[in-house]
Amino acid sequence: MQRDVAENAYKVKTAGFEGPFGLLLNLIEERKLFINEISLSQVTEDFLNYLKNLGNLKPSEISSFVFVAATLILIKSKSLLPNLNLTDEEEGDIRNLEDRLKLYELYVQLGQNIKNNFGKNIIWAPLERKNEVLVFLPDDQITKESMMTFAHEALNRIPKKVFLPEVEVKKVVSIEEMIDRLVERIKNTLRFNFKDFAGKADTKEERIVVIVGFLAMLELARQGMVNVLQDNNFDDITIEKQEIILENS
Amino acid sequence: MELESKIESILFFKGEPISRKKLAEILKVGQIEINESLEKLKKSLQNRGIVLQEKENDITLGTNPEISSLIEHLQKEELNKELSKASLETLSIVAYKNGVSRSEIDYIRGVNSSFILRALSIRGLVEKNIDPKDSRRYIYKPTFEFLSFMGVKSPEELPDYSEIAGAIGEEAEKLKEETDALDL
């Protein structure tokens, strides 16, 4: 138990740097599974649990985790709801995650070759030769002023912050926040519509929010906290608090 | 004196990498003669104390890796042989793809790799060059220093290199489509 806690703490600390694929691959390997839809759906919950502990990461890093989480949720939903019709884009996202994870796995395995051989039998470059004759060969470009300019330029080029994201990523809702919001809504409303809750899904970011919400909803359904109703395919989904349903029946 | 021996002299004198083009310039011969002589030199260095390392257009001499531990005792500077998980991943992408843009590395790792690339570049294990195919972007390649630590004379000698070259070729096209949009 103690070891588990320490291990989890380590994973959370390093996950930000290793990224979502490192975490996902770890979870699959721990269960001695191969990468496919079934194994991905099996590790979804574990992945989401780690995600809850990643609160300290920067938004730009969280977004790559949430993006993977969203696809995992899609895979999970597909396995939970056989009637769920996925769009071509969504099917594409699933295949894409599978392909990327396999590609990542290939390079992690190749990394083992490097680990096994690095520094074992080194090809040495010759040592610096000693200067026989003392020479002084300057260059006209060298002046007090040019040295100052070069030094300033070198200092200015240093990256200001280690994780400064290249592109500003819109803050994306975390799974945990989404579950909290869902629970909050259920407390306040007896019945409400999923579309109203998750909002519109026009942009990529909005779609992620919808998917994350959907997964959170399915998770609550699995835990027996809510009941999920959908009359027809593509109809809106109605979410009800489980006790209400029990009281009514 | 044979051309291959002249090349050997120059490489020995330089003691650091030199391009095939520069060799041709110095020796006032064509590229084909240089390439042929380098092949001969490689052969005549077999089972010797010195090896010829090559990386695309650059050539350098180094000690035979079989005697590595003995040489290690002769040098004083501290050696860092530790590589973290993130370093191993990034190095394997750079080494086995042998010329890869940062966006491709980010795509494969699913995480921003700029800082780890900077760290590996400081250690002299990877180098950043302008992409010869597209001057608007940079590509990362393994350095001679990295090949030396691996004890190989060229990237092609890395374990499993030829086996996976095919597999990588297949995904390369797909990957390029995905990341080209990010680059420009």
Next chain:
Amino acid sequence: MELESKIESILFFKGEPISRKKLAEILKVGQIEINESLEKLKKSLQNRGIVLQEKENDITLGTNPEISSLIEHLQKEELNKELSKASLETLSIVAYKNGVSRSEIDYIRGVNSSFILRALSIRGLVEKNIDPKDSRRYIYKPTFEFLSFMGVKSPEELPDYSEIAGAIGEEAEKLKEETDALDL
């Protein structure tokens, strides 16, 4: 690996004269084996670009004298080459931070500077000394001639001295800490 090849590796690596006695010590063999192997090595280096040079009991490798005029020409060309932007930048860091370590320079520049520092030292612009705080490291200082060439007697007389010298130390320290913290 044959003893003669091992000797060749050591001589190539050291690049300076070494005694037969020392070779025997390093290779843990007797004087007779060393002498025999040196004869073999001399033979196998016949008509090659590298030759074995002997002076009393000291041995070293050198370039074949037949090509000496070309090598001299190459040396002159190299010494008088215009300094690159990367070299000037490295030089400026050494000028401002008198006694800077190679890793500090590398952290600031984000790339490995060993080849550049080697060239600057050959041209008499910087001098390399063992770090008094850590004997496995080297520190670099501007030479007296380089300072005089700029018309200053000490680095403190350079423009913006305290600001730049301070920033180099601080930034290198910060980058090193960040890299260590990430366990790269």
